[in-house]
Amino acid sequence: MNSLMAFKVNITISSLDSSYKRTGLVLNSKRDVVSCVLGGKQAAITPVEDDGHLLSSAQSVELSGIQRNMNVLPRPLTSKDLSPSSDGCSNVRVAYKGAPGAFSEAAALKAYPLCETVPCEEFEAAFKAVELWVVNKAVLPIESSVGGSVHRNYDLLLRHRLHIVGEVQMVVQHCLLGLPGVRMEELKRVISHPQALAQCKISLNKLAVVKESVDDTAGAAQLVASINLRDTGAIASARAAEIYGLNILAERIEVPFNNVHSNEDSYFSLSRSIQNATWFANYRSIGQDDSDNNITRFLILSREPVIPRADRPFKTSIVFTLEEGPGILFKALAVFALRGINMTKIESRPQRKRPMRVVDECDSGSAKYFDYLFYIDFEASMAEPRAQNALGHLQELAPFLRVLGCYPIDTAQ
Numbered sequence: 001m002n003s004l005m006a007f008k009v010n011i012t013i014s015s016l017d018s019s020y021k022r023t024g025l026v027l028n029s030k031r032d033v034v035s036c037v038l039g040g041k042q043a044a045i046t047p048v049e050d051d052g053h054l055l056s057s058a059q060s061v062e063l064s065g066i067q068r069n070m071n072v073l074p075r076p077l078t079s080k081d082l083s084p085s086s087d088g089c090s091n092v093r094v095a096y097k098g099a100p101g102a103f104s105e106a107a108a109l110k111a112y113p114l115c116e117t118v119p120c121e122e123f124e125a126a127f128k129a130v131e132l133w134v135v136n137k138a139v140l141p142i143e144s145s146v147g148g149s150v151h152r153n154y155d156l157l158l159r160h161r162l163h164i165v166g167e168v169q170m171v172v173q174h175c176l177l178g179l180p181g182v183r184m185e186e187l188k189r190v191i192s193h194p195q196a197l198a199q200c201k202i203s204l205n206k207l208a209v210v211k212e213s214v215d216d217t218a219g220a221a222q223l224v225a226s227i228n229l230r231d232t233g234a235i236a237s238a239r240a241a242e243i244y245g246l247n248i249l250a251e252r253i254e255v256p257f258n259n260v261h262s263n264e265d266s267y268f269s270l271s272r273s274i275q276n277a278t279w280f281a282n283y284r285s286i287g288q289d290d291s292d293n294n295i296t297r298f299l300i301l302s303r304e305p306v307i308p309r310a311d312r313p314f315k316t317s318i319v320f321t322l323e324e325g326p327g328i329l330f331k332a333l334a335v336f337a338l339r340g341i342n343m344t345k346i347e348s349r350p351q352r353k354r355p356m357r358v359v360d361e362c363d364s365g366s367a368k369y370f371d372y373l374f375y376i377d378f379e380a381s382m383a384e385p386r387a388q389n390a391l392g393h394l395q396e397l398a399p400f401l402r403v404l405g406c407y408p409i410d411t412a413q
């Protein structure tokens with residue numbers, strides 16, 4: 001039979017469960033759909049045997065003969081298809097790291113409420129997905145009020161040629177999740193993203209459970225549900241509980257529990273397990289207290305930069321290197337202070353290609369220093385002369401300087 005004849009045209013009328021849209025299951029599964037527009041409605045053309053269950057019969061229209069063939073032919077684009085949607089983001093695909101229900105997905109939806117979110121296994125996959133036009137944007141964490149900087153993303157910003165086009169600040173509220181019927185006291189182990197474990201350290205110490213890190217919070221929830229781990233809890237979002245069918249055993253556990261007693265013996269065994277955990281070395285937040293003001297800042301990355309404006313608050317992010325010499329960093333930072341520009345963040349990372357700089361000091365032999373890349377965020381737009389002058393001035397001191405992005409400051413709560 002002609003393969004075209006085996007298709008039924010399903011008029012989806014935006015009825016496709018929004019969770020499919022958010023999880024990316026539609027795109028990743030073998031049920032990949034071919035989109036077309038039929039009578040002004042979004043239509044998905046799918047093999048009958050595969051996807052008949054996705055839609056109710058009332059939403060399906062079977063066409064026959066020549067008409068059936070014609071409807072599976074590609075429809076010519078119109079200028080309407082190519083103009084941006086009126087809401088500005090319903091046709092935007094946004095990559096994030098983690099499983100559906102991760103906080104990064106929530107950040108993507110905060111930035112683009114109607115977007116299609118695309119989960120990625122690693123940060124690098126999200127960068128590549130933007131570069132290769134698989135998605136329009138990526139939303140990735142860059143720092144948190146408890147855990148500090150996400151160094152991996154600083155390194156990837158330099159390696160890839162994407163532009164920062166926005167930022168999202170989000171209050172992160174963690175839940176302790178468990179399988180239905182499991183009580184909090186029955187948990188022996190809690191798994192989550194290392195940042196989430198660090199953010200909930202005090203509450204977890206009181207619970208006297210072993211902590212183990214996994215790639216992301218929603219991935220932890222997925223693991224507990226998929227292999228039926230009755231003695232294991234996951235720290236994740238309330239939305240992850242809904243997606244993976246888990247119970248919320250406690251809400252907002254980044255704020256220390258008051259009603260859970262800690263026990264000396266289990267505290268010491270917990271300390272041992274923390275020392276053994278690999279994330280101890282990677283996250284410098286471990287000694288800090290849980291906070292009821294747990295904020296993560298995410299960057300929005302795109303292939304194209306935004307055009308800097310001066311009529312609303314903008315931030316600019318740059319990366320540069322410096323020659324060695326007394327007070328050179330002081331001089332570099334002074335280019336902003338001299339022009340009344342507020343610096344909001346400074347981060348230094350070792351230069352991987354040339355980690356050590358050898359300096360010849362005739363009398364005392366040669367000295368070796370680490371060579372650094374400096375990342376700075378400052379509150380000014382590249383549309384403002386004071387920002388242009390500051391960077392012109394910095395260029396005199398910096399052998400390498402790159403503007404990573406100039407973007408509107410997130411002023412929303």
Ligand SMILES: O=C(O)C(=O)C[C@]1(C(=O)O)C=C[C@@H](O)C=C1
Nearest residue numbers: 102103104141193195216217296
């Ligand atoms: O694991 C997730 O859910 C993420 O989105 C990642 C991440 C992070 O990298 O900091 C984001 C916010 C929370 O603080 C915990 C984890």
